[in-house]
Amino acid sequence: MSATKPVVVAVDGSESASSAVVWAARTAVALGRPLHIATVVHIPAFYYSEPYLAESFKDELRRTATARLDSAQILARQSIDDDLEIVTELLDGSVSDRLIELSKSAYIIALGPRGHGEFTGLVVGSATVSVVSHGESPVAVVRGRTLDGRPPTEGPVVVGVDGSESSIEAIEHAFEQASARGATLIAVNVWSDVSVQPSLGATPDDPLWSSIQTGEEVVLAEQLAGFTERYPDVVVERVVARDRPVRVLSEYAETAQLIVVGSRGRGGFAGMLLGSTSRALLHTADCPVLIVRHVNK
Numbered sequence: 001m002s003a004t005k006p007v008v009v010a011v012d013g014s015e016s017a018s019s020a021v022v023w024a025a026r027t028a029v030a031l032g033r034p035l036h037i038a039t040v041v042h043i044p045a046f047y048y049s050e051p052y053l054a055e056s057f058k059d060e061l062r063r064t065a066t067a068r069l070d071s072a073q074i075l076a077r078q079s080i081d082d083d084l085e086i087v088t089e090l091l092d093g094s095v096s097d098r099l100i101e102l103s104k105s106a107y108i109i110a111l112g113p114r115g116h117g118e119f120t121g122l123v124v125g126s127a128t129v130s131v132v133s134h135g136e137s138p139v140a141v142v143r144g145r146t147l148d149g150r151p152p153t154e155g156p157v158v159v160g161v162d163g164s165e166s167s168i169e170a171i172e173h174a175f176e177q178a179s180a181r182g183a184t185l186i187a188v189n190v191w192s193d194v195s196v197q198p199s200l201g202a203t204p205d206d207p208l209w210s211s212i213q214t215g216e217e218v219v220l221a222e223q224l225a226g227f228t229e230r231y232p233d234v235v236v237e238r239v240v241a242r243d244r245p246v247r248v249l250s251e252y253a254e255t256a257q258l259i260v261v262g263s264r265g266r267g268g269f270a271g272m273l274l275g276s277t278s279r280a281l282l283h284t285a286d287c288p289v290l291i292v293r294h295v296n297k
Helices: 015-031 045-049 051-078 095-103 125-134 165-181 207-230 245-253 276-284
Strands: 007-010 035-041 086-092 108-111 139-141 157-160 185-190 236-241 258-262 289-292
Touching: 007 015, 007 095, 015 035, 015 051, 015 108, 015 139, 015 165, 035 051, 035 095, 051 086, 086 095, 095 108, 095 125, 108 125, 125 139, 125 276, 157 165, 157 245, 165 185, 165 207, 165 258, 165 289, 185 207, 185 245, 207 236, 245 258, 245 276, 258 276, 276 289
Parallel strands: 007 035, 007 108, 035 086, 108 139, 157 185, 157 258, 185 236, 258 289
Antiparallel strands: 139 289
């Protein structure tokens, strides 16, 4: 396998995992990276009270998992027009643990928002949240609004910017994604986590808000400056808004092909691994969401 970090996608036989395969294959081609398709066989603990039953059940699950990997590889190749290096892997153990381990060597790991719901159904909601919270690579939760349920391929890449460490890393990934996809990048700085209320002080027509907006526009331009020089091909639109971040970003998700956010913003509590905005988008966005977690190195 190539030494280049791969785009990893986890499959479990669900429709949402199939959409993740399509997105991951297209993304791997766009970024010039190999694709690593993985599935996990998990044996519930109570089966081990009967060793023969556990072994028989495990053999059946492994056969099913192997067929699942074969189908996912076929789907990946059908989704692209270019050659792509694809590796498949069948893993045993805890779904979350195995995927978090895979994230250590992944460039991006792609998951469906919900799983199959069987014991062999791997990327269930709780596993997705666990990987987003604890994984070391960015995690793409592949949501779609197209008629066939596949992720959209048209529209801008949108990045949420707030100056936090994970937000700055999100900007870098957003520029790379926009460049690779030939898409416009919309950089959105939402100033407050609360709705605009006159009682809170500045309103959109208030001189105080005008001053705040001007300052935030300067900060946004400074945060983007180095990346615009590295990616001169990317057309950038800058937006400064005062509203709930999730509401603004959700509106952009209706026409975007990808939303990129940091895992926890500047207003989050230090102990939180996943902030309220990224968690909400994970469940509600109308397009794939790439969540970038800052990892201390």
